[in-house]
Amino acid sequence: MKRIVLLLLTVSNFSFSQDLNDQISAIEEKLISWRHDIHKHPELSNREYRTSKVIAKHLKSLNIEVTENVAKTGVVGILNGDRPGKVVALRADMDALPIHERHDFDYKSINDGVMHACGHDTHMAILMATAEILSNNRDFPGTVKFIFQPAEEGPPPGEEGGARLMIKEGVLKDPDVDAIFGLHISSLMPMNKVYYKPRGFFASSSSFTIKIKGEQTHGGTPWFGVDPIVISAEVISALQTIISRQSNLTDEAAVLSIGQINGGNRFNIIPEEVTMIGTIRALNYEMRDKIKEKIHDLVDGISKSFGATSEVEIIDGADITFNDPEMLNKMLPSMKRSAGENNAVLTKAKTVAEDYAYYLNEVPGFLFELGGYNPDSNKPPTAHHTADFTVDDKSMLLGVKVMTNLALDFLKSE
Numbered sequence: 001m002k003r004i005v006l007l008l009l010t011v012s013n014f015s016f017s018q019d020l021n022d023q024i025s026a027i028e029e030k031l032i033s034w035r036h037d038i039h040k041h042p043e044l045s046n047r048e049y050r051t052s053k054v055i056a057k058h059l060k061s062l063n064i065e066v067t068e069n070v071a072k073t074g075v076v077g078i079l080n081g082d083r084p085g086k087v088v089a090l091r092a093d094m095d096a097l098p099i100h101e102r103h104d105f106d107y108k109s110i111n112d113g114v115m116h117a118c119g120h121d122t123h124m125a126i127l128m129a130t131a132e133i134l135s136n137n138r139d140f141p142g143t144v145k146f147i148f149q150p151a152e153e154g155p156p157p158g159e160e161g162g163a164r165l166m167i168k169e170g171v172l173k174d175p176d177v178d179a180i181f182g183l184h185i186s187s188l189m190p191m192n193k194v195y196y197k198p199r200g201f202f203a204s205s206s207s208f209t210i211k212i213k214g215e216q217t218h219g220g221t222p223w224f225g226v227d228p229i230v231i232s233a234e235v236i237s238a239l240q241t242i243i244s245r246q247s248n249l250t251d252e253a254a255v256l257s258i259g260q261i262n263g264g265n266r267f268n269i270i271p272e273e274v275t276m277i278g279t280i281r282a283l284n285y286e287m288r289d290k291i292k293e294k295i296h297d298l299v300d301g302i303s304k305s306f307g308a309t310s311e312v313e314i315i316d317g318a319d320i321t322f323n324d325p326e327m328l329n330k331m332l333p334s335m336k337r338s339a340g341e342n343n344a345v346l347t348k349a350k351t352v353a354e355d356y357a358y359y360l361n362e363v364p365g366f367l368f369e370l371g372g373y374n375p376d377s378n379k380p381p382t383a384h385h386t387a388d389f390t391v392d393d394k395s396m397l398l399g400v401k402v403m404t405n406l407a408l409d410f411l412k413s414e
Contacts, residue, residue, distance in 0.1 A: 020137065024401050027129050031400065032393045034058075035125035036107035042096030042114045042121070045151035046161045048073040051094050051124070055148050058128050062135035064146070071165035077146035078175075079135055081411065085142025088410045089172070089180040089363075090403055091356060092127035093120045093152035102387040117389040119185035119372065124148060126183070126370075126399040133404050142411040143175055152355050154207075154317060163355040172362055179327060180365035181406045182356050183399055185372040188381045191395035194339045194402055195347040195369040198328050202321035202367065203253070203281040204288055205353030210235065210276045210299055211311040219268035228274040229263055231306045235299055236261075236276070242294045252283040254291060255351045281351040283320060319357040323366035334409040335368065338402040352384070370399045 034054075043051050052073045059066045059077040067076045073094070101108055101115040109115045131146050147166065155161025160168075172180075184202075189195055212232050217225025239256055247254050256278065263274030280295075282288035292314050303310035336344045347369065356367050372391030373381040382388045 020133070020404065021401070023133055023136065024129075024397065024404065027132060027400065028397050030132075031125050031129045031396055034128050035121050035393065035396065038121040038124055039116045040107045040110055042109050042111055042116045043094075044098060044114060044156075045095040045153050046072045046155050046159055048094045048150045052148070052150070055094075055124065055128065059131060059146065062132055064131060064135055070171060071150060071169055072161060073150040074166055074171075075146075075148040076171060077131060077148075079131065079138070079144045079146070081140040081142050081144075082138050083141045085140075085411055086178040087143045087145060087175045088407050089145040089147055089177045089359070089365075090127055090130060090407060091147040091149055091180060091182040091359065092123035093356075094124060094148055094150045095120060095153050097153060097385060099385070099387050103390065115387065115389075117386060118153070118384050119187065119389075119391055120152065122185045122372070122391060122396050122399070123183065126396050126403060129396075129400045130403045130407070133400065134407060140408055140411050144407050144411070145171075145175070145177060147171055147180075154355075163358040167358055167362060172359065177363050179410055180359050180363050181331075181403065181410075182359075182365070182367045183370045183403065184354060184367060185391050185395065185399070186369045187372050187384055187389055187391050189369060189371040190373055190375050191371040191392055192339070192398060193343045193345055193371040194335055194398065195345050195371065196323070196328060196332070196335065196366070197347050197349060198323050198325035198366075200252070200283045200320050200349055201323050202318075202354045202357065203255070203283050203349070203351045204285065204320045204357075205317040206280040206288065206292065206314055207317055208278055208280065208292075208295060208312065208314040210278075210295075212274045212276075212299075212303055212308055213310065214270070214272060214274075214306075214308045216272040217270050219270055222270055225270050226307045227270050228308060229271065231303060231308050232261065232263065232274045232276060234306075235302050238298050238302060239295065242291055242298065246294060247287060247291065252287060253281075253349065253351050254283070254287055255279075255281040256291065256295075280314070281353060283349050283351070285320070318353040318355040319361060321354050321357040321367050322360055324360065324364040327364040328366045330413070331366070331406055331410060334405050335402055338405045339398060368402070370402070371395060
């Protein structure tokens with residue numbers, strides 16, 4: 001009798017799983033449509049007004065409890081199963097970037113100078129689809145909390161935003177979240193695979209501003225002044241030695257990049273001041289702190305040697321994205337079942353950053369990468385944060401399958 005009951009349960013679970021897979025496959029057309037609509041109407045950090053309305057309208061249509069204007073433009077949906085249980089959160093980020101899109105897609109950005117160049121449009125579409133699948137299959141214990149978060153790329157100067165503000169406003173409370181899962185699509189990794197790593201996965205991110213103050217003079221008589229442009233060139237070259245010669249890269253990776261230089265307004269005037277801004281990425285907090293210290297020392301020393309003065313401001317952004325090894329090990333079978341045994345791939349740490357890290361500081365969970373590049377496209381992969389960034393629409397469905405199964409398997413686990 002016991003064997004018969006177990007057999008019936010196995011058949012029932014298989015039928016449910018197959019039915020769920022069929023539902024996921026059937027949602028692909030909607031999934032792509034949502035992605036194209038969001039991609040066509042990108043919005044910058046803390047300004048995701050239309051985006052949040054699209055998401056909230058969709059969640060409400062599924063009879064999911066919705067809270068709007070969380071951390072300015074964020075949306076949170078709560079879906080209760082048919083009986084009490086644990087709480088799992090699934091997160092997607094919402095903001096675009098100040099980049100002019102170079103594509104000629106029919107869903108190309110219509111907001112000039114703004115583009116979804118990091119895949120957040122796919123993240124939202126995937127979570128919208130996951131919400132629809134789960135809302136149609138509420139025979140599970142516990143609660144799913146859908147977190148649509150603005151300003152992952154960082155709020156505008158002088159504003160709060162992103163994951164830290166979401167947490168500050170209680171997104172992980174009422175009901176208290178027991179675990180959180182998220183994904184990030186990769187335009188560089190082959191599709192139909194997911195990529196994971198326990199412990200440190202994405203790097204910390206710190207931004208810095210360096211001001212070199214010299215003495216203005218005529219471009220034809222530089223000896224009457226102190227040239228901050230020449231000094232800045234020396235500083236930029238020297239900064240790279242902090243990574244290449246003063247950081248033990250056999251321990252962990254680290255990156256220091258200058259992203260913007262501003263100085264001067266005319267060809268024949270040596271300016272008084274040059275400002276540089278850049279980023280530090282590290283997978284080790286001790287290494288990050290040493291890099292920050294060396295930036296201060298190096299900039300001060302070089303500036304003084306040329307007779308200039310300097311100011312350095314460093315602001316810590318995202319923490320290291322630390323994937324809980326116990327939670328990842330517990331849920332890895334779910335990922336392998338969703339993607340296929342050989343399509344859940346252990347990968348290396350990345351020097352990109354994600355403010356998703358702040359959720360992982362509060363509750364156990366992990367972030368994984370979803371492959372978005374189609375090797376059969378006969379085109380080279382494109383980098384994130386560029387005008388040519390793109391991912392294959394067909395890559396998203398696996399994300400829906402993995403996120404759906406992660407939520408259900410966690411809620412049904414011991």
